[in-house]
Amino acid sequence: MSETLLVLFISVVGVGYTSYKIGLQEGSESMLSLLEKIGVIIMDNEGNITPNHNYKAKLKS
Helix, strand or coil, X not given: CHHHHHHHHHHHHHHHHHHHHHHHHHXXXXXXXXXXXXXXXXXCCCCCEEECCCCCCCCCC
């Protein structure tokens, strides 16, 4: 009985950690895509990121 609970606990922790890492990866990719789309950063074909020094922030009123 206790071995089954231990295996179940380890599995649940493993699934939770893996889900966290995947969510972190996809969230980071989405944020970088958004920043490139609005012009805050520039990404080249190799994935190198540089700030766009010509970007002018638009203030919401």
